[in-house]
Amino acid sequence: xxGVTQTPKFRVLKTGQSMTLLCAQDMNHEYxxxxxxxxxxxxxxxxxxxGEGTTAKGEVPDGYNVSRLKKQNFxxxxxxxxxxxxxxxxxxxxxxxxxxxxxxFGQGTRLTVV
Amino acid sequence: xxxxxxxxxxxxxxxxxxxTINCTSSKTLYGLYWYKQKYGEGLxxxxxxxxxxxxxxxxxITAKLDEKKQQSSLHITAxxxxxxxxxxxxxxxxxxxxxxxxxxxxxxxxx
Numbered sequence: 195x196x197g198v199t200q201t202p203k204f205r206v207l208k209t210g211q212s213m214t215l216l217c218a219q220d221m222n223h224e225y226x227x228x229x230x231x232x233x234x235x236x237x238x239x240x241x242x243x244x245g246e247g248t249t250a251k252g253e254v255p256d257g258y259n260v261s262r263l264k265k266q267n268f269x270x271x272x273x274x275x276x277x278x279x280x281x282x283x284x285x286x287x288x289x290x291x292x293x294x295x296x297x298x299f300g301q302g303t304r305l306t307v308v
Numbered sequence: 309x310x311x312x313x314x315x316x317x318x319x320x321x322x323x324x325x326x327x328t329i330n331c332t333s334s335k336t337l338y339g340l341y342w343y344k345q346k347y348g349e350g351l352x353x354x355x356x357x358x359x360x361x362x363x364x365x366x367x368x369i370t371a372k373l374d375e376k377k378q379q380s381s382l383h384i385t386a387x388x389x390x391x392x393x394x395x396x397x398x399x400x401x402x403x404x405x406x407x408x409x410x411x412x413x414x415x416x417x418x419x
């Protein structure tokens with residue numbers, strides 16, 4: 195069982211470069227989420243989606259864009275990377291709202307912006 | 309906005325000892341979730357608590373939610389090296405919004 199797969203696992207970007215992080219789930223989940231994890235800050239929600247074609251802002255959405263064109267995929271884009279976006283990014287998915295059902299997490303993408 | 313405070317921030321215990329991690333909310337919770345994160349990996353679901361006074365156990369880990377649904381504790385009995393990692397509580401105040409997470413408690417278990 196693949197579960198939630200994040201691509202890539204590691205990436206180093208130069209300031210101003212763009213990139214897309216891919217999250218794929220094979221559990222037919224409606225809900226998908228992008229979090230970032232920083233030392234001393236815990237997990238913070240960037241964007242989330244409650245179904246194919248929908249997206250919503252979370253706590254820290256600035257500098258990121260997302261798309262959910264297919265139910266199984268949730269893409270996180272950085273248009274112009276900044277050093278403040280150096281972080282570990284986690285994708286998660288759930289069958290229903292996170293407050294009602296278990297969320298499954300990917301293994302994380304470690305991004306460094308220099 | 310809802311905030312979750314975890315204590316302690318870090319904990320070092322000797323193998324075989326018991327320990328407790330706390331998670332306190334500024335608001336009444338709809339549901340409280342406990343996750344474990346091994347260093348450098350994703351989060352693994354441990355337990356979900358929804359009813360005031362509810363208690364759940366899995367192997368040597370017990371989690372409780374107080375009657376007012378504003379505080380939860382995670383208790384590990386006879387700790388083992390495999391228990392080491394970061395424990396995070398996550399909560400939702402309505403049942404329909406993404407979880408807000410605490411900052412985590414880093415647990416180290418030494419022989």
